[in-house]
Amino acid sequence: MKTKNQRNYLDFVPVKNPDIEYQTDESGIVTLFVEWTGFYHRIAQKFFHRPRVSDIRLDAYGSFVWLSIDNSSDVHQLSKTLYAEYPDMEKSLSRLIKFLEILHDNHMIYWKGESCS
Template sequence: MHRNNQDILSIIFKISDGLEYEVSIDNIVIMLEKQDHKIQKFFRKLKFRIPEYKKTYLDEYGSYVFLLIDGMKTVKEIGENLEAKYGDKAHPLYERLLLFLNHIHVNCHYIEKTNF
C-alpha cells in the first residue's frame, strides 16, 4: 500500500533513544558508536589501539537536517528549513531529504518515527 505525498510529508522523526553523538564547533554531527565487543575489549587489554568509539561524520547538509529532528517537526517542515537555508542547492528537495531520512532510519537506526 502506498501512502500519498501528504502522508509522507507529515511523518515526524525523533532521534533514537540511547544514540550517542557530538556536534562540532562548525555544527557537524559526529555519530559515536561504542566499540565494546568482547574481542575489541580483549585486544585493548593487550595494548592494541582500538578506539572506544567508531566515529561517523555527517556532511553539512546531513548535520543540518539531523539537528532539525526533534520529535515535533514534520518532514515537510524540515524540508522548508533546508530550502530556506540552502535554496536551490538543496534541490531536488524532498527526493534527497526522504532518501537521507530513510537511510538514517532504516540502515543506521539513528532516528525513529513518532507517528504512523
C-alpha cells in the first residue's frame, strides 16, 4: 500500500532568505531585490540585456505577508494574522499557502529546518 507524502503547511515556519534585500515605501508596499548570479544569468545579462538585479513589487496582501514573516510564526499563525487584517479575502489560507510556495520556489524564503541554499 502506498503512503501519501502530504505536507502539512500549517506547521511550516517560513524564514526570510537573508540574501534577499527589500525596502518598504511610505504606503507599506514592499519591493524585493533579487540579484541574478551564476553562469547562465551572466549570459542572459550580456546577450539578452537582462538586469543584474530585479525589483519585484508586491501587492498589498503580499507586502503584509512578507512583513508578517518573523522567522518564528508558522503558516497557521500567519493565516490568522492575514484573516484579522483582511477578513473579506476569499480563500485566504489557500492564497497564503500558494504565495509562500512561490516565494519558496524562488528561494526568497525557506522553511525553518532546511538550508537556505
